Amino acid sequence: MYFQTDFFRGGSPERGLSGLVFVRGTVSLDRLALSDREVEDINRAVEKYRDTFTGVILTVDTVGRVDDITPSTVLVFAVELQTNGDLVVKSWSRKVPRGKMVSQLVGYMGKAAGEYKEFKRFPDVKQNFKTLYI
Numbered sequence: 001m002y003f004q005t006d007f008f009r010g011g012s013p014e015r016g017l018s019g020l021v022f023v024r025g026t027v028s029l030d031r032l033a034l035s036d037r038e039v040e041d042i043n044r045a046v047e048k049y050r051d052t053f054t055g056v057i058l059t060v061d062t063v064g065r066v067d068d069i070t071p072s073t074v075l076v077f078a079v080e081l082q083t084n085g086d087l088v089v090k091s092w093s094r095k096v097p098r099g100k101m102v103s104q105l106v107g108y109m110g111k112a113a114g115e116y117k118e119f120k121r122f123p124d125v126k127q128n129f130k131t132l133y134i
Contacts, residue, residue, distance in 0.1 A: 018046045020055050025077075027060040031069055038102040045106045049113045053089070055082035058105065063095065071099030079105060081112055089116050089132045108134075 017039050023029040034042070046056060057080040066073055074095050081089040089112045096104050115134045 018043045018056075020046050020050075020053075022055065022057045023060060024057060025060040027062055027069065027075060032060065032098070032101075033069065034102070041102055041106050045109045049109055052083065052113045052116060053081040053109070054084055056080075056109070057082070059093075060101075069098055071097060073098045075101060077101060077105075079108055079112075081109065081116075083116065087129060087132055089134055092133060 017029065017034065021042060023032070046053075059078045059080070061076045062069075063074045063076060069075075075098055076093050076095050078093040079091040083089065091108055091112070094104070112134045116132065119132060
């Protein structure tokens with residue numbers, strides 16, 4: 001017999017951020033206060049591109065001193081996507097309001113996956129690079 005333990009509570013179990021995502025910088029994961037929806041969006045993107053990227057390193061800093069992070073707080077973030085090979089795919093640092101950071105991250109992962117797959121089609125070029133900036 002199978003019991004769904006959350007059936008009577010009316011909620012789904014709380015899921016954390018994928019173990020493949022690491023947050024660095026002056027803004028901790030706790031201070032980002034990701035919503036359940038944002039965590040789901042990130043985890044969905046990580047799962048979608050799991051065959052392409054083996055890890056996601058998100059570096060997040062504030063612009064100046066910030067005590068409270070709100071959706072309008074401007075953050076500086078950069079993404080490093082690890083691959084199965086020796087190459088890493090990185091973004092340039094960009095300023096973005098906290099409220100748009102997750103959509104920027106998810107969009108970047110999609111774009112980077114397409115560009116990386118195209119890049120891999122040329123093995124002779126691939127040998128000369130350790131970092132691919134997209």
